[in-house]
Amino acid sequence: MPFSPETCDLSVVSLAVAEPGGAYEWRGGDRPSQWVDVLVDLPGEDRKLWTYAVPPDLSVRPGDILSVPFGSQQLGAIAVATGDRPPQDLDPEAVKAVEDVVVSGFFPASYWALLERVAAYYYTPLIQVIKTALPPGLLGKSQRRIRLSGDIPKGAEVFCTPAARQILELLGESKTGDYSWIYLRRQVPNATRGLHELSKKGWVESYLEPPKPPRAKLQKAVTFVGVEPGVELTDRQHEVLEVLRRRGGELWLTELQQICHTSSGLIQTLESKGCVEIDEREVLRTGDRRRRERDRPKDLTNYQESALTTLNDLRGFNRVLLHGVTGSGKTEVYLQAIAPILDRGASAIVLVPEIGLTPQLCDRFRARFGDKVLVYHSGLSDGERYDSWRQMLAGSPQIVIGTRSAIFAPLPKLGAIVLDEEYDDSYKQDRPSPTYHARTVAEWRAELADCPLILGSATPSLETWVDYAPTEPDPTRDRYRRRQATVSPAPTHYLSLPERIHGRALPPVEVVDMRQEFRKGNKSIFSESLQAGLNQLVETGQQGILFIHRRGHSSFVSCRSCGYVMECPHCDVSLSYHHTHEAAAERLRCHYCGYSQSPLDRCPDCHSPYFKHFGSGTQRVTQALAKQFPELRVIRFDSDTTRTKDAHRILLTRFANKEADLLVGTQMLTKGLDIPQVTLVGVVAADGLLNLCDYRAAERAFQTLTQVVGRAGRGGDRGRAVIQTYNPDHPAIEAVRRQQYEQFIQAELETREALHYPPYGRLILLKVSGMDEATVCETIAELAHMLQPEPGWEDIAHEVLGPSPAPIARVSNRYRWQLLLKFPPWVPVHLPRPLEELRSRCPHTVRLAIDVDPLNLG
Numbered sequence: 101m102p103f104s105p106e107t108c109d110l111s112v113v114s115l116a117v118a119e120p121g122g123a124y125e126w127r128g129g130d131r132p133s134q135w136v137d138v139l140v141d142l143p144g145e146d147r148k149l150w151t152y153a154v155p156p157d158l159s160v161r162p163g164d165i166l167s168v169p170f171g172s173q174q175l176g177a178i179a180v181a182t183g184d185r186p187p188q189d190l191d192p193e194a195v196k197a198v199e200d201v202v203v204s205g206f207f208p209a210s211y212w213a214l215l216e217r218v219a220a221y222y223y224t225p226l227i228q229v230i231k232t233a234l235p236p237g238l239l240g241k242s243q244r245r246i247r248l249s250g251d252i253p254k255g256a257e258v259f260c261t262p263a264a265r266q267i268l269e270l271l272g273e274s275k276t277g278d279y280s281w282i283y284l285r286r287q288v289p290n291a292t293r294g295l296h297e298l299s300k301k302g303w304v305e306s307y308l309e310p311p312k313p314p315r316a317k318l319q320k321a322v323t324f325v326g327v328e329p330g331v332e333l334t335d336r337q338h339e340v341l342e343v344l345r346r347r348g349g350e351l352w353l354t355e356l357q358q359i360c361h362t363s364s365g366l367i368q369t370l371e372s373k374g375c376v377e378i379d380e381r382e383v384l385r386t387g388d389r390r391r392r393e394r395d396r397p398k399d400l401t402n403y404q405e406s407a408l409t410t411l412n413d414l415r416g417f418n419r420v421l422l423h424g425v426t427g428s429g430k431t432e433v434y435l436q437a438i439a440p441i442l443d444r445g446a447s448a449i450v451l452v453p454e455i456g457l458t459p460q461l462c463d464r465f466r467a468r469f470g471d472k473v474l475v476y477h478s479g480l481s482d483g484e485r486y487d488s489w490r491q492m493l494a495g496s497p498q499i500v501i502g503t504r505s506a507i508f509a510p511l512p513k514l515g516a517i518v519l520d521e522e523y524d525d526s527y528k529q530d531r532p533s534p535t536y537h538a539r540t541v542a543e544w545r546a547e548l549a550d551c552p553l554i555l556g557s558a559t560p561s562l563e564t565w566v567d568y569a570p571t572e573p574d575p576t577r578d579r580y581r582r583r584q585a586t587v588s589p590a591p592t593h594y595l596s597l598p599e600r601i602h603g604r605a606l607p608p609v610e611v612v613d614m615r616q617e618f619r620k621g622n623k624s625i626f627s628e629s630l631q632a633g634l635n636q637l638v639e640t641g642q643q644g645i646l647f648i649h650r651r652g653h654s655s656f657v658s659c660r661s662c663g664y665v666m667e668c669p670h671c672d673v674s675l676s677y678h679h680t681h682e683a684a685a686e687r688l689r690c691h692y693c694g695y696s697q698s699p700l701d702r703c704p705d706c707h708s709p710y711f712k713h714f715g716s717g718t719q720r721v722t723q724a725l726a727k728q729f730p731e732l733r734v735i736r737f738d739s740d741t742t743r744t745k746d747a748h749r750i751l752l753t754r755f756a757n758k759e760a761d762l763l764v765g766t767q768m769l770t771k772g773l774d775i776p777q778v779t780l781v782g783v784v785a786a787d788g789l790l791n792l793c794d795y796r797a798a799e800r801a802f803q804t805l806t807q808v809v810g811r812a813g814r815g816g817d818r819g820r821a822v823i824q825t826y827n828p829d830h831p832a833i834e835a836v837r838r839q840q841y842e843q844f845i846q847a848e849l850e851t852r853e854a855l856h857y858p859p860y861g862r863l864i865l866l867k868v869s870g871m872d873e874a875t876v877c878e879t880i881a882e883l884a885h886m887l888q889p890e891p892g893w894e895d896i897a898h899e900v901l902g903p904s905p906a907p908i909a910r911v912s913n914r915y916r917w918q919l920l921l922k923f924p925p926w927v928p929v930h931l932p933r934p935l936e937e938l939r940s941r942c943p944h945t946v947r948l949a950i951d952v953d954p955l956n957l958g
């Protein structure tokens with residue numbers, strides 16, 4: 101859906117309302133000459149603009165973060181627009197004044213427009229988008245606190261009620277003499293009455309603590325001034341001064357103390373004698389100051405060279421797909437494309453799917469660009485994120501590497517945006533709103549910043565392929581494409597790196613039919629071929645990677661003898677196994693239409709009793725390995741073993757240092773891993789990928805398997821891959837085996853086109869949840885009814901699929917149902933009814949969430 105201002109009405113009702121609660125008394129009698137409309141950070145009030153006066157001693161610009169009085173609270177707010185006269189329909193006397201400007205200049209130019217687009221497109225209140233973009237804590241709400249006041253006559257508390265007594269006791273024990281009201285209310289039964297009693301006696305008072313945004317961290321710096329004639333110094337003082345002077349005249353106080361083994365007292369004496377100045381400076385908590393070896397640009401291969409030439413010539417908004425097979429040197433191209441951008445004084449954003457999984461990539465950028473590289477992601481502490489923001493706003497040329505939220509990095513002069521592994525699902529936020537896709541936002545951002553967008557991948561998503569790859573002219577598809585586009589047309593380039601570096605071969609892929617293994621009597625989870633490969637690792641001293649696909653709660657049911665998979669009779673997708681809790685009945689369900697049945701004991705096809713829901717986690721596999729290959733040194737790499745900070749880097753470093761023969765893990769080891777001595781890649785069971793109850797299952801399986809296979813043979817030794825499956829003829833497996841991207845894509849596209857699934861058609865998912873199943877079902881049924889196209893218009897309107905239970909039908913006692921709106925390519929994509937109207941039909945116990953362009957349906 102192209103962005104249009106009309107779609108904005110859901111995010112902000114542009115109506116100025118005076119803040120309720122009485123007139124404001126001007127300090128000193130000066131009249132304000134500026135007014136500001138703000139969004140406040142308070143649930144329920146986050147769609148309205150409120151008008152405040154700006155006191156004469158403050159100045160406010162849009163994007164500033166303010167603290168404002170609101171009812172009895174102090175709230176964080178953000179300035180949206182300013183004006184030089186009070187709004188006409190408001191009595192200026194009734195308008196309250198801004199309390200303070202908390203942070204100023206937080207938004208670079210065009211940034212506001214980006215946030216508004218996100219808000220409109222993803223049906224999300226603007227304030228929610230702002231909170232997604234900003235470092236946390238900036239819009240923090242103030243807190244009501246209670247403290248002791250006045251003299252309490254000794255022993256007087258015995259005449260109080262138990263609640264009042266308990267409050268006094270607690271406050272008496274508090275080190276600061278106060279507590280938050282929330283805390284007291286939780287601790288003390290009837291706290292409200294107790295507080296009332298104590299306030300009347302004047303023994304306690306409540307006060308509001310204003311929001312505390314993370315503050316810049318300050319540290320003391322010492323600057324060399326000189327020695328005036330006549331100033332007498334001890335030898336020791338001379339020595340310290342000399343050290344400071346030789347080190348460039350400026351050091352952190354702590355540093356100088358360490359170097360000279362001296363106290364701060366001595367340095368303060370130097371200050372009092374006028375020889376040095378000590379002042380507080382901002383230190384940026386942007387982490388990682390480890391020294392690294394610098395690396396130099398590599399001589400490029402011809403393909404890399406020609407891609408780089410195109411990239412270097414780009415000016416303004418351009419869209420680029422860099423399609424390079426695994427190990428073709430895409431990263432080197434990004435590095436060399438970004439260098440001249442920095443030289444021009446501009447900055448770049450580099451997005452990666454998951455930062456923890458790509459320590460190697462960050463290291464390579466740091467090795468090339470040193471301190472200019474800033475890593476930004478949600479794993480940083482609030483203080484670190486705050487500091488990163490400030491450093492970005494400074495505007496000096498830099499590179500921000502980060503996960504999806506880094507697309508909001510407030511770089512004022514943006515020269516390029518790179519999205520590596522653009523097909524990766526983690527670029528999409530499922531929850532909470534806005535459910536944005538970083539690739540979509542990146543296009544808007546590049547358009548607004550007028551800079552190139554570079555998407556990189558070995559296996560581009562179908563969306564990107566249709567949009568970026570050169571194809572035969574096809575008027576119908578072109579028309580679709582234009583209708584579905586979210587940005588204005590821009591020059592689009594397709595760059596290809598079809599070969600690995602140094603002409604290395606892609607690893608040959610062997611597909612093992614596990615049904616045959618079973619028939620041969622091999623009941624192990626490792627096929628003979630994979631066993632041979634594993635044995636060889638120990639003999640040759642080479643390394644291997646074993647990939648296990650595992651997905652949380654739902655899984656499909658298949659037959660171990662014949663590979664038969666239970667499917668929905670109406671939808672052509674596999675049924676998934678549901679067993680919500682101990683007492684519940686086991687069910688097989690379709691996530692598209694809601695069909696369900698009980699599981700069978702035997703395979704309906706071959707009557708084998710080995711008919712189970714499928715699943716083999718890393719733990720099970722490592723146990724099997726230990727039994728069958730006791731001499732193999734294994735590192736387990738999954739969400740259990742990588743919980744601690746830096747665990748990814750540590751485990752990967754140990755593996756790269758050859759402390760283990762085999763790395764066993766899930767999805768997370770498919771990404772960007774570049775370890776030359778890996779020669780064997782094994783996929784324990786590809787089937788978990790194939791049978792996801794999702795129209796994108798085949799595409800995702802192809803991408804994941806291609807990535808995993810691509811980890812082998814990146815060094816001098818040839819690699820090979822073994823994929824185990826019950827489904828050797830599946831088109832995705834077949835395509836990975838032959839390493840034929842385009843053929844696979846073309847076949848997939850035809851299916852999508854026939855069914856109007858993306859990229860030929862678009863989706864909006866409505867999710868409803870609540871504690872009472874009946875209410876949830878009634879609500880979703882009513883929404884489904886409301887969203888039906890007008891009778892007679894069905895042929896040229898959207899389709900409504902469902903209602904059906906969500907893939908995980910109950911989460912923390914909330915029942916979840918969903919509805920899918922499918923928009924054929926000729927239908928404009930937007931909610932057929934205003935969101936407010938839909939919300940008004942939901943009882944207050946039921947939550948409604950909207951996912952635009954959902955990636956996970958089942």
Ligand SMILES: Nc1ncnc2c1ncn2[C@@H]1O[C@H](COP(=O)(O)OP(=O)(O)OP(=O)(O)O)[C@@H](O)[C@H]1O
Pocket residue numbers: 398399400401404424425426427428429430431432557558601771772773774810
């Ligand atoms: N021109 C070059 N000359 C020599 N080595 C290179 C060159 N370009 C890249 N390399 C090296 O080749 C290896 C693979 O490159 P890189 O990791 O950038 O590939 P990639 O295309 O990003 O791979 P993948 O998509 O599989 O992660 C790296 O070790 C990199 O340092």
Ligand SMILES: [Zn+2]
Pocket residue numbers: 659660661662663664703704705706707708
């Ligand atoms: Zn069977």
Ligand SMILES: [Zn+2]
Pocket residue numbers: 668669670671672690691692693694695
């Ligand atoms: Zn179905």
